[in-house]
Amino acid sequence: MKxxxxxxxxxxxxxxxxxxxxMYANEGFSATTNQIAKAANVSHGTIFVHFPTVDNxxxxxxxxxxxxxxxxxxxxxxxxxSLETFLAAHINVLICYExxxxxxxxxxxxxxxxxxxVFINIQSVVSFHLNQVIERExxxxxxxxxxxxxxxxxxxxxxxxxxxxxxxxxxGSVLTDHKDELILNYIKLIRK
Numbered sequence: 001m002k003x004x005x006x007x008x009x010x011x012x013x014x015x016x017x018x019x020x021x022x023m024y025a026n027e028g029f030s031a032t033t034n035q036i037a038k039a040a041n042v043s044h045g046t047i048f049v050h051f052p053t054v055d056n057x058x059x060x061x062x063x064x065x066x067x068x069x070x071x072x073x074x075x076x077x078x079x080x081x082s083l084e085t086f087l088a089a090h091i092n093v094l095i096c097y098e099x100x101x102x103x104x105x106x107x108x109x110x111x112x113x114x115x116x117x118v119f120i121n122i123q124s125v126v127s128f129h130l131n132q133v134i135e136r137e138x139x140x141x142x143x144x145x146x147x148x149x150x151x152x153x154x155x156x157x158x159x160x161x162x163x164x165x166x167x168x169x170x171x172g173s174v175l176t177d178h179k180d181e182l183i184l185n186y187i188k189l190i191r192k
Contacts (some may be wrong), residue, residue: 013050016040020061025099029058029107055112062115065100066122069093070129077129086133087155087183090126094159095175102163127152143190151190158186
């Protein structure tokens, strides 16, 4: 059983991570730990009790983000869910973190190498689960003979294009406003 101290420590860590998501989403990855501490309503030193370095904070944040994506997509890929259901689930989890993810894809090259590896791992997990769904569709002869890396990169490319150019499409959430259109047209590209 956890002690009160352990429970409090976990709660503080979660508050810091939530504040970091918001700060990085709003200000970019140049947001300072002072800004994050203020948003989390904790002392600046408290950040470093939980995260020894800024790089560690970013990596923990990305790992948590990756776990959420994996959690949402894993069950769908294991079940006999449709491709449409899987793609919608992927977009839905990205909608929850849309501003953060938009910053992440636009600023990934400025992040530390280990953070880039975590980002690559996140994309690999999505690719793995998508591949499971695509393989079932191929067994039904419903998908064109396209290499998996093209299928996956086309899906990500479409999402990333809309996110990085959202001002062209909407004043609000581009993924919410164009979710059905993205899924429908992507499936038209790869289905027989």
